[in-house]
Amino acid sequence: MDQSINIRAVSLSCLLRILEQGEYSHVVLREELEKYRHLEKRDRAFLTRLTEGVVERLYELDYTIDWFSKIKTEKMKPVIREILRMGVYQILYMDAVPDSAACNEAVRLAQKKGFGSLKGFVNGVLRAVSRGSGEVALPDKKLDFPAYAAVKYSMPVWITKKLLEEYGEERAEGMLAAGLSERPLTVRCNLSRISLEAVKTSLEEQGIRAETIDGIPGALEIHDFDMLPEIDAFSKGFLQVQDVSSMLAGLAAAPKEGDFVLDVCAAPGGKSLHAADLLHGTGRVEAQDLTAEKVRLIEENIGRSRLTNLSARVWDALVLDKNKVASADVVIADLPCSGMGIIGRKSDIKYKMTEDIQRELVMLQRRILDVIWQYVKPGGRLVYSTCTVFSSENTENADWFSENYPFYPESLEEILPERFFTETTGQGKLQLLPGEKGTDGFFIARFRRKESIHK
Numbered sequence: 001m002d003q004s005i006n007i008r009a010v011s012l013s014c015l016l017r018i019l020e021q022g023e024y025s026h027v028v029l030r031e032e033l034e035k036y037r038h039l040e041k042r043d044r045a046f047l048t049r050l051t052e053g054v055v056e057r058l059y060e061l062d063y064t065i066d067w068f069s070k071i072k073t074e075k076m077k078p079v080i081r082e083i084l085r086m087g088v089y090q091i092l093y094m095d096a097v098p099d100s101a102a103c104n105e106a107v108r109l110a111q112k113k114g115f116g117s118l119k120g121f122v123n124g125v126l127r128a129v130s131r132g133s134g135e136v137a138l139p140d141k142k143l144d145f146p147a148y149a150a151v152k153y154s155m156p157v158w159i160t161k162k163l164l165e166e167y168g169e170e171r172a173e174g175m176l177a178a179g180l181s182e183r184p185l186t187v188r189c190n191l192s193r194i195s196l197e198a199v200k201t202s203l204e205e206q207g208i209r210a211e212t213i214d215g216i217p218g219a220l221e222i223h224d225f226d227m228l229p230e231i232d233a234f235s236k237g238f239l240q241v242q243d244v245s246s247m248l249a250g251l252a253a254a255p256k257e258g259d260f261v262l263d264v265c266a267a268p269g270g271k272s273l274h275a276a277d278l279l280h281g282t283g284r285v286e287a288q289d290l291t292a293e294k295v296r297l298i299e300e301n302i303g304r305s306r307l308t309n310l311s312a313r314v315w316d317a318l319v320l321d322k323n324k325v326a327s328a329d330v331v332i333a334d335l336p337c338s339g340m341g342i343i344g345r346k347s348d349i350k351y352k353m354t355e356d357i358q359r360e361l362v363m364l365q366r367r368i369l370d371v372i373w374q375y376v377k378p379g380g381r382l383v384y385s386t387c388t389v390f391s392s393e394n395t396e397n398a399d400w401f402s403e404n405y406p407f408y409p410e411s412l413e414e415i416l417p418e419r420f421f422t423e424t425t426g427q428g429k430l431q432l433l434p435g436e437k438g439t440d441g442f443f444i445a446r447f448r449r450k451e452s453i454h455k
Contacts, residue, residue: 005036005039005043006109006112007039007043007046007047007050008050008086008105008106008109009109009112010032010036010047011047011050011051011054011086012079012082012083012086012109012113013032014028014029014032014047014051015051015054015055015082015085015086016078016079016082018051018055018348019054019055019058019082019085019348020078020081020082022352024346024348025051025052025055025346025347025348026345026346029047029048029051029052032047033047033048033227037227041226044226044227049094050086050089050090050094052347053089053093053094054082054085054086054089055347055348056154056179056180056347057089057092057093057154057180058085058154058347058351059150059151059154059155060151060152060154061084061085061088061089061092061154062085063136063151064088064092064129064133064136065084065085065088065125065129067135067136068125068128068129068132069084069125071121073085077115077118079110079113079115080110080115080118080121080122083106083109083110083113083122084106084122084125084126086106087102087103087105087106087122087125087126087129088126088129090102091126091129091130091133092129092133099126099127099130100130102126102130103123103126103127103130106122106123106126107119107122107123110122138151138152139151145160145164145169146160146161146164149172149173149176152176153173153176153177153179153180154180154347154350155176155179155350156350156351156353158354158355159340159350159353160172160176162390163175163176163389166389166390166391167389167433171433174433174434174435174436175389175433175434175435175441177435178344178434178435178436179343179344179347179350179434180344181344181435183344183345184221184222184223185221185222185223185225185241186213186219186220186221186222186241186242186243186244186247187219187220187222187234187239187240187241187242188216188218188219188220188239188240188242188247188270188274188277189218189219189220189233189238189239190218190237190238190239190240190273190277190305190307191217191218191277192276192277192278192279192280192281192307193237193238193277193305193306193307194233194238196212196217196218196220198238199220199233199238199239200212200220202232202233202238203220203222203231203233206225206231206232207224207225208222208223208224208225208231209222209223209224210222210223211223213244214417214419215416215417215418215419215420216244216247216248216251216417218277219244219247220239228241234304235304237304237305237306237307240270240273240274240301240305241270242270242274243342243345243439243440243442244438244439244440245341245387245432245439245440245441245442245444246270246271246274246334246387246440246442247274248416248420248430248432248439248442248444249271249332249334249383249385249442249444250270250271250274250275250278251415251416252383252385252412252415252416252444252446253271253274253275253278253330253332253381253383254278254330254381254415255275255278255279255283255285255329255330256329257279257280257282257283258279258282258283259279259283259329259330260283260284260285260286260327260328260329260330261275261276261279261283261284261285261286261328261329261330261331261332262285262286262288262324262327262328262330262331262332262372262375263275263285263286263287263288263331263332263334264288264315264317264331264332264333264368264372264375265288265289265290265317265333265334265335265336265368266287266288266289266294266298266312266332266334267287267289267294267295267297267298268294268297268298268301269287269297269298269301269302269312270301271332271334272285272287272298272310272312272332273301273302273305273307273310275310275330275332276305276307276309276310277307279309281307281308281309282309283309283329284309284310284311285309285310285311286310286311286312286313287302287310287311287312287313288312288313288314288315288317289312289314289315290314290315290316290317291314292314295312295313295314298312299312317335317368317371317372318367318368318371319371320371320374321375324375325374325375326374326375326376326377326378327375327377328375328376328377328380329377329380329381330376330380330381330382330383331372331373331375331376331380331381331382331383332383332385333368333369333372333382333383333384333385334385334386334387335364335365335368335369335384335385335386336361336364336365336368337361337365337386337387337388337393338353338357338358338361338388338390338393339353339387339388340353340387340388340389340390340441341386341387341388341389341432341433341434341440341441341442341443342387342440342441343434344434344440345440358390358392358393359392361393362392362393362396362397365386365393365397366397366400366401369384369397369401369405373401373405373406373407373449376407376449377449378449378450378451379448379449379451380448380449381410381446381447381448381449382407382446382447382449383444383445383446383447384397384398384401384444384445384446384447385442385443385444385445386442386443387440387441387442387443388441388443389431389433389434389441389443393443394429394431394443394445395424395429395431395443395445398428398429398443398445401445401447402447406449406450407447407448407449407450408447408448408450409427409428409429409445409446409447410428410446410447410448411425411426411427411428411446412425412426412428412429412430412444412446413425413426415446416430419437420432420437428445428446428447429443429444429445430442430443430444430445431443432444
């Protein structure tokens, strides 16, 4: 480990920003990894695992600390709270770190941050955890599954209750467990620029293991890499980080050469890039999003991909652009949602979301759909998707849309690999659940606009 940089201190800084100041974990960690990009691979891996691990296991860590500490975590000073969380995570989940090292480094960090008077407290709590972690009893699973899941899977009770209501205990627990499991990084090759075989060869030359994903053209799982920007195929724009579920939405859009595709909530641009690639240099894709910052992210990906049939601009999806009415062959609507399908990748989402916000998102989706359907040409297609698993944001809104607008559901089975078929794919809807088909939780609905131009 780099002796000039205290990796645990960097992780502490990240956690204070994420858990005490409310910043987004993926943004904070990306910034810190860029700042310390000179670190060795193992140091970067340690920083990533410790920071992400504390966030994803937050409730369990606090429950464990509170089991042994007379002062509960909510009453602690923020720096001490985060130092203890880091120490407990190392004791419970990082086997390569001796418990004594986790304790000693936590004490040193407390001293370094000006809390020398509390070093005995920090040392006492962590050594108690080291000696007695096996004595910590979880809430009774049979008597109160949501309380049990809150600790076991660090999941807010209200979310677990909704999962139980919609999916039952077995499937709900499968999704909760999947949210804590490691997943390989998936990428999609820009096949209009390079072959899959050429990308695999390039990756292998850099010591990166790449495995094809059955049924998804250009899709790969990649392993044994460090920094994404240092992958030649990535820096040259030959591949894009994208989950399989998002790739399926691109396949569902199925643009044909020469089409105009409008992506109305596009950042960071994965589906827009996919659509542009599927057009093989023909047609046009316009990617829109609400803020200049989001559009900047899209433009960065456009520049790196070197796809010339794709542009981005700032536009509010709630505002009708009269110049685009009945102009698009395909509209992609990956709309704002609760994000409950991607908590395995962005763990802090589960702590930020509330029932009230989730209900507001349901209505926001409807307000956006009420505007953007007008962009679809008669006979054109609209693909509605979200990265969540709640039916109120997914199937219920899809049914509401087809009942109230001049669209009819269009089968997904002519497009998607058979292994993704469900009882609803023939009716144009697919609900993917975390942990079941090797994807994030995701929903896709495909509609065709009726030939009549009237609502």
